[in-house]
Amino acid sequence: NGYADRLWPGLAEASVPVFSSVLASEPLPSELAARVMPGRQVLYESGLVTVYCRVDAAGRLVIGGRGPMRPSSDAASMGAVRRHAEHLWPELASVAWDYAWNGRVSITPDHLPKLHAPRAGLLIAYGYNGRGVALSTALGAHLAESLTGSVTTETLPLPVSDMKRIAFHRFWPIGVQGAIAASRFRQMIADLF
Ligand SMILES: Cc1cc2nc3c(=O)[nH]c(=O)nc-3n(C[C@H](O)[C@H](O)[C@H](O)COP(=O)(O)OP(=O)(O)OC[C@H]3O[C@@H](n4cnc5c(N)ncnc54)[C@H](O)[C@@H]3O)c2cc1C
Structure with missing residues (x-):
């Protein structure tokens, strides 16, 4: 994660x-x-x-x-x-x-968790966006069922998608600090009215 x-x-x-x-x-x-x-x-x-x-x-x-x-x-x-x-x-x-x-x-760009199956017998789940305690635990049981062959990836509760690299990822600390500062400013303006 x-x-x-x-x-x-x-x-x-x-x-x-x-x-x-x-x-x-x-x-x-x-x-x-x-x-x-x-x-x-x-x-x-x-x-x-x-x-x-x-x-x-x-x-x-x-x-x-x-x-x-x-x-x-x-x-x-x-x-x-x-x-x-x-x-x-x-x-x-x-x-x-x-x-x-x-x-x-x-944190993922669309704030939704991601599930990937890059090859047979391998599942990747992450992107819980700060809300993964319950979700990752619940999803874990489904991933185990899929890996042991009792269900297929089509019946998993989240869609399986292709992994996508985020552009300019290495600059994430600058981007995140900027986004937080902008959000705090917007919240301050919203609180005024
Ligand atoms: C400060 C903080 C507060 C949070 N508060 C909340 C909250 O209030 N509510 C909520 O729902 N979520 C919260 N979260 C998010 C939540 O903790 C995560 O979404 C969740 O733990 C993700 O579960 P996971 O099983 O995917 O990963 P993790 O819980 O990170 O587990 C991954 C495990 O894999 C192990 N591991 C990593 N690499 C390897 C390797 N190469 N080989 C073997 N083992 C490896 C790690 O040691 C770890 O034990 C919070 C997170 C933080 C940091």
Whole structure:
């Protein structure tokens, strides 16, 4: 998925390995914990820049979004995620952020997952666009059935397509930072009206 390498020619260039950054706060003070998603819902924003969060069993707010486009476990490098948390719940300004981490998600040009069968007995699935925990697990069972011969690739739940390299792929960090900045600007304008 986001860590696709040279296992198959062109695979690494077929999607963009965007970093997703996560911050976990200290356990929230009880008064604040009672106000931040008190039903313990999971939130996933459909805005122009992806943000997702929940409060965990220890009462920490765990929030993810776009941060630096390099490996990092430094909360200070994830200011945009922290600011978004404080935008949603201003009281979080006084809260410490105990943990930070990030990792790569695989983004495809049309934001849809991809399934390829480049030769008999080989299937490639990736491009979950940051939503692969359930989808990759569910799809895995179907891929195994196809590889063991109990179903054919025609009956897989996703269409099998040809792998396509993304033009100018090596410049992805510049492109992604530009796209995020543009989306943040558009979101700021949209929020004004
Ligand atoms: C910070 C972050 C937050 C995320 N949040 C969410 C979320 O809230 N919800 C959601 O649905 N998705 C989320 N995702 C995306 C989700 O984690 C991925 O879509 C999903 O894990 C992809 O599953 P996969 O099985 O394709 O790949 P992976 O889970 O990456 O598994 C691939 C495995 O293959 C192994 N491997 C790689 N190369 C080789 C090799 N050459 N030989 C042998 N083994 C190899 C790796 O070690 C790894 O264990 C998040 C991702 C990140 C990084």
